[in-house]
Amino acid sequence: MAKPDHTQNTSPDDESKEKSLDFIRTIIAKDNESGKHGGKVATRFPPEPNGYLHIGHAKSICLNFGIAGEHEKGTCNLRFDDTNPTKEDVEYVDSIMEDVRWMGFGWNELHYASDYFEKLYEFAVELIKAGKAYVCDLSPEEIRAYRGTLKEPGKNSPYRDRTPEENLDLFQRMRAGEFEDGSRVLRAKIDMAAPNLIMRDPTLYRIRRAHHHRTGDKWLIYPMYDFTHCLSDSMEGITHSICTLEFENNRALYDWVLDNVNAPCHPQQIEFARLNLSHTVLSKRKLIQLVEKGLVNGWSDPRMPTISGLRRRGYPPEALRNFCDRIGVAKRDSMVDMALLEFCVREHLNEVAPRVMGVLNPLKVVITNYPEGQSEELDCPLHPTDPSQGNRMLPFSGELYIEREDFMEDPPKKFFRLSPGKEVRLRYAYFITCQEVIKDENGEIVELRCTYDPATKGGDAPDGRKVKATLHWVSAPHACTSEVRLYEHLFTEENPNDVEEGKDFTDYINPDSLKVLKDCKVEPSLANAGPGYQCQFERMGYFCVDSVDPDTGMVTFNRTVTLRDQWAKIQKSQQPQPKKNNKQKKKK
Ligand code: ATP
Ligand code: MG
Numbered sequence: 001m002a003k004p005d006h007t008q009n010t011s012p013d014d015e016s017k018e019k020s021l022d023f024i025r026t027i028i029a030k031d032n033e034s035g036k037h038g039g040k041v042a043t044r045f046p047p048e049p050n051g052y053l054h055i056g057h058a059k060s061i062c063l064n065f066g067i068a069g070e071h072e073k074g075t076c077n078l079r080f081d082d083t084n085p086t087k088e089d090v091e092y093v094d095s096i097m098e099d100v101r102w103m104g105f106g107w108n109e110l111h112y113a114s115d116y117f118e119k120l121y122e123f124a125v126e127l128i129k130a131g132k133a134y135v136c137d138l139s140p141e142e143i144r145a146y147r148g149t150l151k152e153p154g155k156n157s158p159y160r161d162r163t164p165e166e167n168l169d170l171f172q173r174m175r176a177g178e179f180e181d182g183s184r185v186l187r188a189k190i191d192m193a194a195p196n197l198i199m200r201d202p203t204l205y206r207i208r209r210a211h212h213h214r215t216g217d218k219w220l221i222y223p224m225y226d227f228t229h230c231l232s233d234s235m236e237g238i239t240h241s242i243c244t245l246e247f248e249n250n251r252a253l254y255d256w257v258l259d260n261v262n263a264p265c266h267p268q269q270i271e272f273a274r275l276n277l278s279h280t281v282l283s284k285r286k287l288i289q290l291v292e293k294g295l296v297n298g299w300s301d302p303r304m305p306t307i308s309g310l311r312r313r314g315y316p317p318e319a320l321r322n323f324c325d326r327i328g329v330a331k332r333d334s335m336v337d338m339a340l341l342e343f344c345v346r347e348h349l350n351e352v353a354p355r356v357m358g359v360l361n362p363l364k365v366v367i368t369n370y371p372e373g374q375s376e377e378l379d380c381p382l383h384p385t386d387p388s389q390g391n392r393m394l395p396f397s398g399e400l401y402i403e404r405e406d407f408m409e410d411p412p413k414k415f416f417r418l419s420p421g422k423e424v425r426l427r428y429a430y431f432i433t434c435q436e437v438i439k440d441e442n443g444e445i446v447e448l449r450c451t452y453d454p455a456t457k458g459g460d461a462p463d464g465r466k467v468k469a470t471l472h473w474v475s476a477p478h479a480c481t482s483e484v485r486l487y488e489h490l491f492t493e494e495n496p497n498d499v500e501e502g503k504d505f506t507d508y509i510n511p512d513s514l515k516v517l518k519d520c521k522v523e524p525s526l527a528n529a530g531p532g533y534q535c536q537f538e539r540m541g542y543f544c545v546d547s548v549d550p551d552t553g554m555v556t557f558n559r560t561v562t563l564r565d566q567w568a569k570i571q572k573s574q575q576p577q578p579k580k581n582n583k584q585k586k587k588k
Pocket of ligand 2 (some may be wrong): 048
């Protein structure tokens with residue numbers, strides 16, 4: 001697989017530029033100009049309900065629903081491609097609908113391929129009667145052996161020349177349950193020497209005694225994807241059937257089926273490159289393994305690239321849509337860096353998330369000259385640039401918590417935060433100076449004794465003296481104790497799909513992908529925050545409420561994303577370096 005391709009993405013500041021049409025939108029615009037579909041644009045999003053949707057599906061959702069939304073007569077259906085009963089489940093159906101809605105889209109019509117089973121059967125009969133499909137008794141292994149290779153043509157099945165009457169009789173009996181699973185299939189009669197292997201008499205129907213989550217035990221034969229998909233598209237009047245590149249070879253069969261039955265219309269299949277994202281996997285087959293082996297806590301684990309996992313992590317739908325917009329659609333496979341997704345999340349939350357204070361690793365600070373037992377309330381804005389978010393009253397007292405990493409007893413030269421004798425600003429409050437370090441019997445620092453300057457209320461010194469650091473803090477007697485979960489990439493490797501011999505993708509799981517902090521201290525305004533509430537803990541990142549303990553009321557937070565912009569760094573490293581022989585210019 002390709003390395004992350006950072007160049008194909010527009011840079012964050014390209015936004016104002018006019019968006020040019022991607023190749024799919026260009027095709028559609030041309031079709032509209034020529035009146036090919038009478039000005040109609042009908043797309044569909046066709047997930048198989050065999051797992052939860054992931055960020056790759058979000059790309060397809062944004063594309064299909066997005067295109068429909070851009071046209072006056074545009075429609076987009078949601079269709080469950082449920083032709084494989086053994087792997088599918090209503091739990092997945094429900095989650096998919098929830099995720100599409102959460103992404104901000106609504107479908108025009110809701111369909112299930114299984115609703116078309118009767119009609120699909122009739123189309124198969126039509127092919128049989130026309131001598132274009134036959135019942136084949138070869139075993140799956142024999143069919144494979146007869147297929148040939150890329151270099152060698154295949155061999156005709158000995159059952160290929162059955163008469164339409166015989167085929168019809170056998171197909172009806174397949175449906176009636178007269179034959180064992182796997183003993184016969186219905187195949188299209190195309191060309192066993194076709195250069196495209198998919199066209200070598202592909203299977204259209206197989207016998208499978210499996211309970212279907214919608215049709216129950218009604219059907220004993222199930223249509224294959226290639227037969228179902230094109231006909232479902234046609235019956236729904238789809239104009240542009242957008243799918244991912246791995247279906248490029250299947251397009252010939254898509255067209256063959258529609259050309260050889262009396263189909264209501266012939267949609268155009270268009271393929272685009274699927275999304276690959278660094279440090280994760282985007283395949284339901286792999287994601288289901290993570291869930292089933294208990295390597296994550298279910299499909300909605302905040303480390304999962306599933307839409308429900310990202311939602312729980314605090315990724316807003318606006319950010320996912322922006323991300324999909326930025327990566328665009330191409331005809332070439334590439335890998336997108338996770339840092340771009342995180343950039344989009346940060347960009348949106350920066351606009352909307354209130355700023356509050358939370359201390360992840362608390363260190364107690366006692367203000368020795370603050371009147372004992374007293375406290376005061378500071379009126380602080382919730383957002384630096386959006387006054388409409390209002391203010392909250394923040395209590396300050398003589399006992400505080402600061403971040404443990406904001407203090408060093410023996411700091412290096414460039415450490416500007418708190419250390420013995422050093423003065424710093426407490427955000428929105430006062431300047432404090434560290435006077436004394438208290439340690440326990442093991443030598444661990446357990447408390448700092450500081451003094452504050454009452455004249456610096458609000459965070460500025462009237463005498464104009466400066467401090468080099470501003471720390472976040474919470475008042476100890478007012479603080480709420482919270483659990484905070486910090487996340488890192490789920491995989492240590494950039495591309496966990498690219499496994500070394502003898503290894504499995506699960507061998508690359510990052511052991512530090514989840515860190516749970518049980519004794520964090522957050523400001524009291526967060527006491528009533530409910531699940532889904534999003535905020536920035538100043539200096540520590542964006543967080544969202546995961547859950548609230550019904551007994552204790554304790555709030556658990558997920559860190560959505562840190563404040564570090566790795567994407568900017570990547571962008572910078574991609575820019576051309578200035579030439580080196582310009583010393584003279586510099587001297588001027
Ligand atoms: P997976 O490989 O994860 O199982 P899939 O292609 O089998 O994915 P479907 O449920 O069939 O999953 O996908 C529904 C739609 O989403 C299809 O049109 C498919 O092409 C598209 N899709 C799936 N994965 C991606 C991806 N990574 N990027 C873009 N589109 C995707
Ligand atoms: Mg699929």
